[in-house]
Amino acid sequence: MKKGCRFGTHRVIEPKGVLPQAAQKIDNEMEIYSNELLIDVITLNIDSASFTQIKNSCNSDKEKMEEMIREIVSERGKMQNPVTGSGGMLIGRIKEIGPDFPDKTLKVGDVIATLVSLSLTPLKIKAITDIKLDNDQVDVEAEAILFESGIYSLVPSDMPEKLVLAALDVAGAPAQTDKLVKEGDTVAIIGAAGKSGVLCCYQAKKNVGANGKVIGIVPFEDQVEGLKQLGVTDEIIVADATEAVDVYEKVMKNNGEQVDVTINVVNVPNCEMSSILITKDSGVVYFFSMATSFTKAALGAEGVGSDVTMIVGNGYTKGHAELTLNLVKESKIIRELFERIYG
Numbered sequence: 001m002k003k004g005c006r007f008g009t010h011r012v013i014e015p016k017g018v019l020p021q022a023a024q025k026i027d028n029e030m031e032i033y034s035n036e037l038l039i040d041v042i043t044l045n046i047d048s049a050s051f052t053q054i055k056n057s058c059n060s061d062k063e064k065m066e067e068m069i070r071e072i073v074s075e076r077g078k079m080q081n082p083v084t085g086s087g088g089m090l091i092g093r094i095k096e097i098g099p100d101f102p103d104k105t106l107k108v109g110d111v112i113a114t115l116v117s118l119s120l121t122p123l124k125i126k127a128i129t130d131i132k133l134d135n136d137q138v139d140v141e142a143e144a145i146l147f148e149s150g151i152y153s154l155v156p157s158d159m160p161e162k163l164v165l166a167a168l169d170v171a172g173a174p175a176q177t178d179k180l181v182k183e184g185d186t187v188a189i190i191g192a193a194g195k196s197g198v199l200c201c202y203q204a205k206k207n208v209g210a211n212g213k214v215i216g217i218v219p220f221e222d223q224v225e226g227l228k229q230l231g232v233t234d235e236i237i238v239a240d241a242t243e244a245v246d247v248y249e250k251v252m253k254n255n256g257e258q259v260d261v262t263i264n265v266v267n268v269p270n271c272e273m274s275s276i277l278i279t280k281d282s283g284v285v286y287f288f289s290m291a292t293s294f295t296k297a298a299l300g301a302e303g304v305g306s307d308v309t310m311i312v313g314n315g316y317t318k319g320h321a322e323l324t325l326n327l328v329k330e331s332k333i334i335r336e337l338f339e340r341i342y343g
């Protein structure tokens with residue numbers, strides 16, 4: 001049994017010399033190298049920006065969506081949306097463990113959630129059994145490969161598998177929020193009603209304390225009541241995040257000044273400038289959304305004379321899986337929401 005590169009470059013077909021995420025095509029043959037895991041996939045959690053793009057381009061037709069997903073995986077050897085560039089993550093049971101895989105505590109049959117993107121994960125789909133239009137999840141009969149460098153989390157036995165998958169898919173967002181938000185801050189969460197938005201609001205509310213404020217920004221009036229019931233925001237603003245000046249004016253009217261930290265977790269493009277305009281000079285904008293254009297963000301901030309610090313939405317930070325699952329366990333109302341949608 002051959003040993004591959006710990007980063008998976010041995011599976012790159014084209015172009016040569018790049019890492020698997022940047023590759024246009026990778027080898028998805030399911031015979032493992034000695035330092036890989038083979039996984040029987042249960043469910044794919046497609047990245048929200050990618051799933052939305054696929055759903056919209058197929059007019060929510062499940063047959064057309066299945067065809068598009070299969071075509072992407074067939075062409076690329078992985079689930080990487082060619083429009084958004086993003087992937088998602090998966091949950092599955094370990095089928096085979098290479099003798100050189102570093103974690104010796106894993107066992108065949110363990111259920112894990114991968115914490116690396118599907119945009120770099122070798123995947124072979126045998127059948128798509130269901131597409132959940134409301135929660136970005138795709139049930140499959142499939143196999144996948146995890147490289148030696150790939151991170152993952154064992155699925156807790158006391159939580160439904162699909163709930164865990166949904167929470168861990170966005171684990172980087174609340175964990176990064178915990179790192180960025182401090183006591184007394186005013187924080188805006190753009191996309192506050194989504195799963196990542198709700199978790200970020202909850203974490204931000206914990207961090208800002210009695211002297212801080214969390215402002216949730218949502219696009220639709222019918223999202224307001226549900227968000228209010230969760231109790232994770234101090235204020236809620238209804239605004240289209242693609243309309244930057246309108247968002248800015250509504251935040252200024254509501255808050256009287258710009259905010260210290262903005263967390264952008266929307267799944268549509270062209271929301272960069274609303275995030276920048278509402279944030280103070282020397283404040284922080286965290287772009288978790290994979291729909292973000294960092295060219296637009298950088299040049300747009302320059303164009304309006306904004307001196308904000310902009311952070312790329314790295315989906316990984318140490319301890320992010322544990323922190324996020326603990327949030328779901330800690331908040332009864334958030335757990336009930338997630339169980340209703342994903343459980």
